[in-house]
Amino acid sequence: MTISPLREHVPPDGARSASEVADPSLAAVGRREIELAETEMPGLMALRRQLGPAAPLAGARITGLLHTTVQTAVLVETLQALGAQVRWASSSPVSTQDHAAAALAAVEGTSVFAWKEQTPDEFWWCARQALAWPDGGGPNLLLDDGAGLTRLLSAGIAHEVTGSTDIVALDEAAHRMLADEDPQYWRRVASGVRGASEETTTGALHLQRLSAAGVLPFPAVSVNDSVTKSKFDNRYGCRHSLIDGLNRATDVLLGGKLAVVCGYGDVGKGCADALRGQGARVVVTEVDPICALQAAMDGYQVLTLERVVAEADVVITATGNDSVVTVEHMAAMKHRAIVGNMGHSEREIDFNGLVEDPRTRRVPVKPQVDEWVFEDGHSVVLLSEGRLLNLGNATGHPSFVMSASFSNQVLAQVELHSGAVQEGGVHTLSRLLDEKVAQLHLDALRVELTTLTQHQADVLGVPLHGPFKSDNYRY
Ligand SMILES: NC(=O)c1ccc[n+]([C@@H]2O[C@H](COP(=O)([O-])OP(=O)(O)OC[C@H]3O[C@@H](n4cnc5c(N)ncnc54)[C@H](O)[C@@H]3O)[C@@H](O)[C@H]2O)c1
Numbered sequence: 001m002t003i004s005p006l007r008e009h010v011p012p013d014g015a016r017s018a019s020e021v022a023d024p025s026l027a028a029v030g031r032r033e034i035e036l037a038e039t040e041m042p043g044l045m046a047l048r049r050q051l052g053p054a055a056p057l058a059g060a061r062i063t064g065l066l067h068t069t070v071q072t073a074v075l076v077e078t079l080q081a082l083g084a085q086v087r088w089a090s091s092s093p094v095s096t097q098d099h100a101a102a103a104l105a106a107v108e109g110t111s112v113f114a115w116k117e118q119t120p121d122e123f124w125w126c127a128r129q130a131l132a133w134p135d136g137g138g139p140n141l142l143l144d145d146g147a148g149l150t151r152l153l154s155a156g157i158a159h160e161v162t163g164s165t166d167i168v169a170l171d172e173a174a175h176r177m178l179a180d181e182d183p184q185y186w187r188r189v190a191s192g193v194r195g196a197s198e199e200t201t202t203g204a205l206h207l208q209r210l211s212a213a214g215v216l217p218f219p220a221v222s223v224n225d226s227v228t229k230s231k232f233d234n235r236y237g238c239r240h241s242l243i244d245g246l247n248r249a250t251d252v253l254l255g256g257k258l259a260v261v262c263g264y265g266d267v268g269k270g271c272a273d274a275l276r277g278q279g280a281r282v283v284v285t286e287v288d289p290i291c292a293l294q295a296a297m298d299g300y301q302v303l304t305l306e307r308v309v310a311e312a313d314v315v316i317t318a319t320g321n322d323s324v325v326t327v328e329h330m331a332a333m334k335h336r337a338i339v340g341n342m343g344h345s346e347r348e349i350d351f352n353g354l355v356e357d358p359r360t361r362r363v364p365v366k367p368q369v370d371e372w373v374f375e376d377g378h379s380v381v382l383l384s385e386g387r388l389l390n391l392g393n394a395t396g397h398p399s400f401v402m403s404a405s406f407s408n409q410v411l412a413q414v415e416l417h418s419g420a421v422q423e424g425g426v427h428t429l430s431r432l433l434d435e436k437v438a439q440l441h442l443d444a445l446r447v448e449l450t451t452l453t454q455h456q457a458d459v460l461g462v463p464l465h466g467p468f469k470s471d472n473y474r475y
Helices: 024-039 042-054 070-081 098-105 120-131 148-161 172-176 185-191 201-212 233-249 266-277 289-297 327-331 351-356 399-418 431-439 454-460
Strands: 061-065 085-089 111-114 141-144 195-198 220-222 258-262 281-285 314-317 337-341 360-366 369-374 379-383
Touching: 024 070, 024 098, 042 070, 042 399, 061 070, 061 120, 061 148, 070 085, 070 098, 070 399, 085 120, 098 111, 111 120, 120 148, 120 172, 141 148, 141 399, 148 172, 148 185, 148 195, 148 201, 195 201, 195 399, 201 220, 220 399, 233 266, 233 337, 233 379, 233 399, 258 266, 266 281, 266 289, 266 314, 327 351, 327 369, 351 360, 399 431
Parallel strands: 061 085, 061 141, 085 111, 141 195, 195 220, 258 281, 258 314, 314 337, 337 379
Antiparallel strands: 360 369, 369 379
């Protein structure tokens, strides 16, 4: 394969090492945190106990592309406990926890290619390493985030078949990773893949686009569309990890400040709630009248960014969209306004525009925190170069909420591996499995459920033991 210039610890062209992490000596610290996280991830631990003995993932070769954190390590080891072999890389260049990566890599049979602060070329190099199994074969299942692996494979196929990869939205570094001496490499790898499970909103959107264009190479399960993922991780996870990221990055007092949250979907709702909880005055921006009305009824002022940009102390994007905060917005902000992104798109905040604009100068403060000084002397404090700040500046979501998300991932992998999902396109897990994931987390919070009587179940028209809602119930 072709390898672009990489940092020194990456092996030379063609080498296929077991793992590439920043510092293997961090393994013991990482292992201790993984052990602590297990207690806070009751869903994953219950799946190990319930499904492990039957080894439903025996024969599965899973390539995963998802933030290599302590919580992800518990996911990886759950997949292994169910019989899978696993190779892993991170889904963001800034999200790896080096101690978690080291702990995973220290275990015989686990291959990890991840370190914090990767260049775009290093990032895609790691993804390719995770796809290349030591026996020369590829994965038979993908566990994806942002549809990174699926888009890479789709682009590779398009590159081999038509020479044009316009259909797949990928950055230039990914395109540089497509060349291979085997002219059928990408088709060969994709043909071995039974399916992919997808973690996040933006990835699910990419999959729907590929499916609509008829170029999604295998069936996919959008884990994000499980209620116990998007209504929990996106909302309650961000409610926790946004503040964590802001505090670690800047430590400014949020109470009394004017904070703007762009987007009032699941992530935006969690972000706005968190900022309000700190006593900030929160303004929401939205394009969707339903979400705008929700924000208003929740007590937030809903305005355009242009209306508040000059007064805002903190601006957080949570849209998954492009160019939500432009260089002109940042030029109009007050001195040392904090700007950060919670969405999966790297272009919600125009970082490249800042880099290219002759009016701006970068003054690094510390890793993942930069002051961008404009020629008039005012500056903005940009977190994680406009990438996910909760992973770049903090450690992502806490274990408990990730246990719900990742229990869905495990069930999706089992469904794909068992052949229960064969038809092309993008699928969701059944409501019954969704309810099962919630159920696995109730005891830990000492929740006592009320049990329906048969009469009550008949009145509602639902089975006695669920599913308790129709598929179009919105929660
Ligand atoms: N940081 C994290 O840990 C984390 C966790 C889950 C999801 N995500 C990512 O966060 C993003 C949002 O996810 P979500 O589940 O909330 O999606 P969502 O679709 O529920 O919400 C996004 C909202 O943004 C609004 N929007 C779009 N363009 C806008 C614009 N120009 N200005 C203002 N509002 C606009 C939409 O109308 C929508 O209501 C996605 O990229 C997702 O992948 C991040």
